[in-house]
Amino acid sequence: MALARTRAVALFGVDGQIVDVEAAITNGVPGLHLVGLPDTALSEARDRVRAAIYNSGETWPNRHVTVSLFPASLPKRGSGFDLAISVAVLGASDALPLDACAGLVMIGELGLDGRIRPVTGVLPAVLAAAESGAETVIVANGNADEASLVPDVKVVGVSSLRALLALLRDLPPPPEPDNDAADARGPSPYIDGLATRSRTRRGDMDLADVRGQAEGRKILEISAAGGHHVCFTGPPGCGKTMLAERLPTLLPDLDHSAALEVTAIHSVAGTLPAGQPLITRPPFQAPHHTASRAALVGGGSGRLIQPGAASLAHRGILFLDESPEFTGGVLDALRQPLEGGEVVIARSGATARFPARFTMLLAANPCPCAAPKARDCGCAASVRRRYLARMSGPLLDRVDLKSRLKEVSRAELRYDLELAEPSEVVAQRVLTARDRTRKRLADTPWRTNAEIPGRELRRRFAPPHRALARLDRSLADGRLSARGLDRVVRVAWTLADLKDKETPATDEITEALGLWEGRT
Ligand SMILES: Nc1ncnc2c1ncn2[C@@H]1O[C@H](COP(=O)(O)OP(=O)(O)O)[C@@H](O)[C@H]1O
Ligand SMILES: [Mg+2]
Ligand SMILES: [Zn+2]
Known part of the structure; x- marks a missing residue:
């Protein structure tokens, strides 16, 4: 034989x-x-x-x-x-x-x-x-x-x-x-209804295209620097989608090990751009609100277990535009990746694991009628509340930066040109802040402030007591949960890094609390 x-x-x-x-x-x-x-x-x-x-x-x-x-x-x-x-x-x-x-x-x-x-x-x-x-x-x-x-x-x-x-x-x-x-590349396996756009380059998009919305722009900068999740609400046409699509222009290139992780996922999915073996830019995934659960977090049959948008967005951005419109329960599937940074799919005896550590970006109109001017909206307060509540639960809980954008005035649309900084300038500040973060986290597995686990925030990376005193009141009257507290402290670190400060002080804590509560 x-x-x-x-x-x-x-x-x-x-x-x-x-x-x-x-x-x-x-x-x-x-x-x-x-x-x-x-x-x-x-x-x-x-x-x-x-x-x-x-x-x-x-x-x-x-x-x-x-x-x-x-x-x-x-x-x-x-x-x-x-x-x-x-x-x-x-x-x-x-x-x-x-x-x-x-x-x-x-x-x-x-x-x-x-x-x-x-x-x-x-x-x-x-x-x-x-x-x-x-x-x-x-x-x-x-x-x-x-x-x-x-x-x-x-x-x-x-x-x-x-x-x-x-x-x-x-x-x-x-x-x-x-x-x-x-x-030629072989036929790439495809999930039905996978309505995602994979963008590794941002074409000619620039943050300077967005007039007004100083607050929205600032929030993108903080998110890019610290990896914090964002939720924009605001009337239709105020620039939510526009802002979101420009977040990638503020992010630095992936380091080599992150590039390999991202490339491996896109290799399995068959979504590697032709002629570009290594993905070096943070991915941007914007699944449509009709996307299925499998399209969002992965799935498929035994033969083809495919990563979903959450994994294709690994080390980049998952943008859920019109998030309340996603069909019932689909967004709940994001709980696992948001919690553990990966998706695990078990099928016929095999377990597939796909990394899924992304920055989540939500955008929503304040109500289902989507009236462009607040005065034209006839929705009852309860309707508005219920509409936004569709995002809540696993998602809104984890959003560090909540912002209510207002409509842009005509004057802003016309005269704000010189005020709007180009992406290049903001990206440079982001890079400097990230360098600060990286030095502080040098001997840890984390790369951004958003990744620091709560227990370490209370030990190694605890801000001075004085700064935290500001939060005691919010904790006492129940407006701030323990999880919320950690989120506020992470953002405060990012604010300190952006300002080149050693540690967050009362100012940064107060600002971070405001961003977490979404008072703006
Ligand atoms: N702040 C802004 N600066 C410049 N153009 C804007 C702004 N907001 C809206 N626009 C214009 O209106 C269009 C719709 O904006 P969009 O971002 O889709 O609004 P939203 O997502 O909030 O409904 C954009 O393509 C752009 O042409
Ligand atoms: Mg939009
Ligand atoms: Zn309305």
Whole structure:
């Protein structure tokens, strides 16, 4: 009995695990048997692998071929196992030297003609391979740039099974097929109703486009500096959406490890921008209010567990425009990521984990009638209250910066030009403040003030007692909860960082309390 072994990677969310792929050829009814919980896509691999081997000028062993994927208990999905399966089969039939493929990890889908097609999730898969000690990973040419982001592992991009076999046999590479369709990205899996816009660049948007709204602009600056969640309410047409869309222009580039995290998620989702293997700008996700729960936090069937907008917004911004209009209960699903910074989806024995640490930005009209002028609104106070209450519960509770924007006056629209600072100027202040924060948090896992856990705010990062005295009254009369207290203190730190002060004082605490209560 001939036996050949190589390796591939199974993905769960953004976590990968090495899978041993073994092929054995025995006497018996000719055919290919896959064992080890293959899902539908994997079963289809049977036909692809056979056709690809045949169309690469190789002989299909006309005997009983068993391919086993180990550990068998691990659910495996997707088409990325094709390459490893075909190489194992050829190894077992003595068409390849056995030792040539044993140490390799192979990730790629095969076309019927033997082309190697790119797959989604290559970055997290190669990370897992590297962590397991693999030295060389074989991927499709079209995935090579993305795979090469992983340090300490040799990445070899190949365009066809024929080319890979030549490589494994130490032969010169065959001529490339003229058609370079092999380098095109594979079809990207898509969730129905995923109404998100992924923006990594802000085009020519600038904060200076927004006239008036000094308070709104200031709030964006504080949010950008400290990573605090924001809620804008205000009459239709006052610039809520406009402001929100400009928050990314104030954020610094992602550092390298954050860039890798974000890229891994978009790699799995198949939303990496073409020709840009590494995402270096904070993502901006704006799911429409008709979005489903799965579109918002991820989901799907066993075969395709997909990250949702909350994860695609990881290390960036999740903008929920017209938030009261989101359908019942969908926003409640954000509780898990807001609490733990990740989404965990369990399906048919497998658990997928997607990081989801984002800055949440809510925007809402004050009432359902959406009258542009306050005097035209006929909504009863109870109706208005109920409308905004749709956002409450898990969300509004966690918003540090609440702001009621007013309509912009005509004079402001006309004359405020020179007052409106451009994004570049504000982004520079944000950067300076973030540097301050980073130095203070240098030996901690947190990067922004919003991430500091409550207990540390009371120990290592406690503001002076004098400054906190201001909050005692609010705590005593029940206007401020313990959670609210922590939120106020975090924002006060950001205000201090923006003003280049050592610690927050009474002024910053008072200002932060006002922002938390949303008195403006
Ligand atoms: N503060 C503002 N400065 C400049 N233009 C504004 C401002 N507010 C509103 N506009 C104009 O009105 C349009 C609608 O604004 P938008 O941000 O969508 O309002 P909202 O989201 O509050 O309903 C914008 O595209 C812009 O042309
Ligand atoms: Mg709007
Ligand atoms: Zn109204």
